[in-house]
Amino acid sequence: MIKLIKSTFYNEKITKKKLCNFIMKTEQMSIGKNVSQFENDFSKWQGRKYSVMFNSGSSANLALVQVLVNLGKIKPGDSVGFSALTWATNVMPIITMNLKPIPIDIETDTLNISSKKVIESYNKHKFKCLFITNLLGFSDDIDNIRKFCISKKILLIEDNCESLGTEYKGEKLGNFSLASTFSFYVGHHLSTIEGGMVCTDDKEIDTMLRIVRSHGWDRHLTLDEQSALRKKYKVDDFYGKYTFYDIGYNFRPTEIQGFLGSDQLKYLDAMVSKRETNYKKFEKIYLNSDFIKMDTSKLTKISNFAFPLICKDKKTRDNYIELAKKAEVEIRPIVAGSINNQAFFGKYVSKKFLLKNAEMVHNNGFYFGNNPDLTEKEIQILVKTFS
Ligand SMILES: Cc1ncc(COP(=O)(O)O)c(C=O)c1O
CATH class of the missing domain: 3.90.1150.10 (Aspartate Aminotransferase, domain 1)
Known part of the structure; x- marks a missing residue:
């Protein structure tokens, strides 16, 4: 049988050995320096300022939509356009956050939405945000879509879970938007077994992603960001440990996933x-x-x-x-x-x-x-x- 997925990792044997050694010598397995290292490595590879790792691509998608809601960039009742040919867990957050889902038809020879289809749909639905999916390593005229979104002040976010590494006119997919998501599920381009990422150049989004990823608290922010929040909400160090500032989840990856990410990125x-x-x-x-x-x-x-x-x-x-x-x-x-x-x-x-x-x-x-x-x-x- 020629299967869809042939192995868990690239260079499977060596990687599994390295993984065993890593587990034997590592004390803290919960989120820590290996996750941060992979975030930095990934930012460099992708060419984005900030990267925040998640436990899956689906979590990354949900967190990103939650971030836009937490920051008031989109509000319940707003319309959100999205590619009609996509993955289910891109659409589910739009529904659960009481946004209006507007599917946009694709082109059959790229499997992706084009600026023509986006404009047709926008003229009818006037969506505030467009969640584009770069399907199966392809894209249609995403540069024109970006131009249109800028001209109409539509927030453009990008699901790049299926297109890590594709370049459109020399520019990496995943870099056309305010923020983009990635999946490191075993069947995708780079495997951390399960895993995901959100990339952005926007500091405010990066900070809110870290709050949303971890219960809504400030534990994984910089000391400056923590003290600004604690000052704003008049929280002392004692209560700071268990103060929850906004809607969040527990979508943290483990150190194992962080380690695997940096390792597989080399290949x-x-x-x-x-x-x-x-x-x-x-x-x-x-x-x-x-x-x-x-x-x-x-x-x-x-x-x-x-x-x-x-x-x-x-x-x-x-x-x-x-x-x-x-x-x-x-x-x-x-x-x-x-x-x-x-x-x-x-x-x-x-x-x-x-x-x-x-x-x-x-x-x-x-x-x-x-x-x-x-x-x-x-x-x-x-x-x-x-x-
Ligand atoms: C386009 C797209 N987005 C998101 C996901 C979800 O990623 P994950 O499986 O890491 O949750 C998938 C899953 O295959 C996908 O194909």
Whole structure:
């Protein structure tokens, strides 16, 4: 079976050995200096001022929306636009925080929202915030989306959980927005087993992220930030230990995740480059007219962890599901598909949205895994199966 996920780590054996040594010699396993080290390393790699690590990408997404609410940048009742083809836990915080979810349809040849679709939706819904998802290592014209958001004072936030390392016209995805989220789940580009990150260049957001990550208290702020808060709320050192300043959660990662993050980051460029080489080989499959070719013309680097195949109709897609079974290739739907079709969305959002392209991808699409450990033989089997 050619599985989606072949290993937990890049350089699995050595990494597991290093992990055993780390555990044997480390006293404090709860959040500490290894998490801070990874945050600094990641900021440098991504090219952002601040990074705050979380225990998952979903926690990072929830925390980021909570931060915008805590800071009064968005308020209950405000509309929030988001990519209709995304992950469920991006949309759930919008619902639970009493914001109005506005799904925006995607383009079938990038699987992402375009400025055209954003403008069409904005003219109807006037959303205050746009939560874009960079799906499967691709993006549409995100530079124009950024320009439009600036011109209309729309808060742009970016879910980059599936596109760590992709560059659009030479600029890393995850750097187009006020803040962006990442996932280090084992199946993604870099694994800390479970883990996530939020990056931003905004100090106020960085500080609030640290409050939201840890119960709403000030424990992981700088001494200056702590004393400013304690002065504002007239809190002394004794009560300072258990004073909770705003809505928060416990989304802290462990030192194990921090250690793994810094370790795996050393291999990230190599992993991205292997995935890109694989992607170029898989592109031959698009010569098969059963599939829509993805438009990657504006991507200067493609960091893709699963190769999408969108058929012209459902019957053709069903034939390929059978073929994949016979060839022993693990395949999956295109992420969460059209959000309209998700049970939780139907339960909590009564309004129906026209999402023609997301619907088409939901009905006719699937993907197989693209990971850096694929052998040449497996790559050839994949190309042959779908060509
Ligand atoms: C686009 C996107 N965002 C967020 C997440 C959630 O990340 P995690 O699994 O780390 O919670 C996923 C999960 O796969 C995802 O695909």
